[in-house]
Amino acid sequence: MAYRKTPEVLRRQLAAREHLLTRATDLVAETGWAHTTVGAVAAAAEVSVGSVYQHFPSKSALAVEVFRRASGHEVDVLGETLRGAGEPAARLARGVALFARRALQRPGLAHALLAAPAEPAVGQERLEFRRRYHALFAEVVREGVDAGLLPPQDPWITAAALTGAVGEVLVDPVSTPAPGTVEALVAELTAMALRCAGARTDS
Amino acid sequence: MAYRKTPEVLRRQLAAREHLLTRATDLVAETGWAHTTVGAVAAAAEVSVGSVYQHFPSKSALAVEVFRRASGHEVDVLGETLRGAGEPAARLARGVALFARRALQRPGLAHALLAAPAEPAVGQERLEFRRRYHALFAEVVREGVDAGLLPPQDPWITAAALTGAVGEVLVDPVSTPAPGTVEALVAELTAMALRCAGARTDS
DNA sequence: GCAAGGAGTGAACCATCATTCAGTTCTTTG
DNA sequence: CAAAGAACTGAATGATGGTTCACTCCTTGC
Structure with missing residues (x-):
């Protein structure tokens, strides 16, 4: 040899x-x-x-791995925050803010991961990761409901709405124009998320 | 001749x-x-x-017309309901329910219109129609806010969340399995929409 | 240095579709 | 019925882009 x-x-x-x-x-x-x-x-x-x-082995395999790496990281980060300390509503707010802020920092990547047209293999993967986002959000909502801190609701629907809402904001290229607008947008999104889950905003 | x-x-x-x-x-x-x-x-x-x-003249032109016909009809129907009679919150609830019910009746079409990968020309059209959905929802929310019936909020964000939420439910093929579940799903979605806009559910 | 065998190259190959066009068929009108 | 002029056909064309492979270039271990 x-x-x-x-x-x-x-x-x-x-x-x-x-x-x-x-x-x-x-x-x-x-x-x-x-x-x-x-x-x-x-x-x-x-x-x-x-x-x-x-x-x-193929272009698809490469694309799928690109997607998995980037999305996996986001899921990890989001999961950490949502499972952190504090009341469910507070964690939810922090999670949404984090998710949105991270996405707004890398609009191109966020768009690619969440919405951009992609080949079937990536689309499949996207479904899988969407389910993970949903599961993470749903878990927190369920906790809140079980503890009586949030009104009765289907946590999965609320979770879907949260994912969808952040996604929508990113899909529209009209948004994220002025850099100074980011924090205001995040604040609005967070407030919406709390209302959506039925948390008292007692503003 | x-x-x-x-x-x-x-x-x-x-x-x-x-x-x-x-x-x-x-x-x-x-x-x-x-x-x-x-x-x-x-x-x-x-x-x-x-x-x-x-x-x-081209495949794109055909695809775009297919998309416009189907989506245009949905926008019209939704617009009619959202601009109908009654308080903003009630109209919003009816609109969301209608939107969701119609989508759940034709899951394949709804998926194609809202989420399925498509060629660029259709993607562009999709953006345009998404903006119309948003505008319709946002208008009702704004009315409610202006009338003091809904808490202060960015109507556009709420509208995005509503569109996104219904879209999410449809993107996931796991949903819409049992025909009997449809009404329950619609009820949950409607309740979520009202919470999202900050309407008093006083259940 | 050199033989063995993997790593790297990119032009050729192949599959998929949108698009075209020369030939054919159908309608109309005198 | 015949000529004019469309409409219809589907095989050929062209473009794009993933995949392969004969070849060259390196590394390794003697």
């Missing part, structure tokens, strides 16, 4: 894979899924088209 | 056009935009591919 994979080679391979993923994510955030062709990703990562297939 | 268009011929042409549109709409509702190719539409309408181009 004259050749064996060395740790150094493996490290380099992994790095190349990471590089492809980050460049592909950037591309998706900037241009959307439609413009993210294999050729474009390869060019952005400064490798050949063929090399992409050394790391991913 | 040996040939001139006869009213009969014009009628037949118009009928063929209508036929194409209805079959295309059915196809989109059943299989989504991706599977709705020119060839598939032609086959469904039992005409040749070339004939499609006698009625529409």
